[in-house]
Amino acid sequence: MSTPPHGTEVRKSNEILEHAKDFLNQYFTSIKRVNSESHKSRWKNIEKEVLSTGSYQLTETELIFGAKLAWRNASRCIGRIQWSKLQMNDTSSPTALWRTLRGLGVTLSGPPSPLNYFTADTLAQNTTHPFPLARYPYHPKL
Numbered sequence: 001m002s003t004p005p006h007g008t009e010v011r012k013s014n015e016i017l018e019h020a021k022d023f024l025n026q027y028f029t030s031i032k033r034v035n036s037e038s039h040k041s042r043w044k045n046i047e048k049e050v051l052s053t054g055s056y057q058l059t060e061t062e063l064i065f066g067a068k069l070a071w072r073n074a075s076r077c078i079g080r081i082q083w084s085k086l087q088m089n090d091t092s093s094p095t096a097l098w099r100t101l102r103g104l105g106v107t108l109s110g111p112p113s114p115l116n117y118f119t120a121d122t123l124a125q126n127t128t129h130p131f132p133l134a135r136y137p138y139h140p141k142l
Helices: 013-030 037-053 060-072 080-085 094-103
Strands: none
Touching: 013 037, 013 060, 060 080
């Protein structure tokens, strides 16, 4: 997979489909279901969505896989050895987002408290909070 362009050009549907197919193949290979009926069905749905909207939405499991894969492949990150332990918090709705922020210690009355996310078993958990973007095709400034 090549690096995205750094201009102001919006990716063409065929380029998005090329990258989506590569990612989908990696995902289904990782769960040992490559070329299964669910793999083929998901690919048809992605093709249809990209051709009609210019983008597509990842499923929750695809998003988790993609986040872990990105962290694992971040060669300059010294903490990437922990990539498989990454946890995801659902921030797909305003209510879920607010629950996540409250769990991190964010309140309306003051700054977040980092101590709220420590546990007895670990100093800190490796967690990411994906935020849904507006449904626009790739743009380099997003």
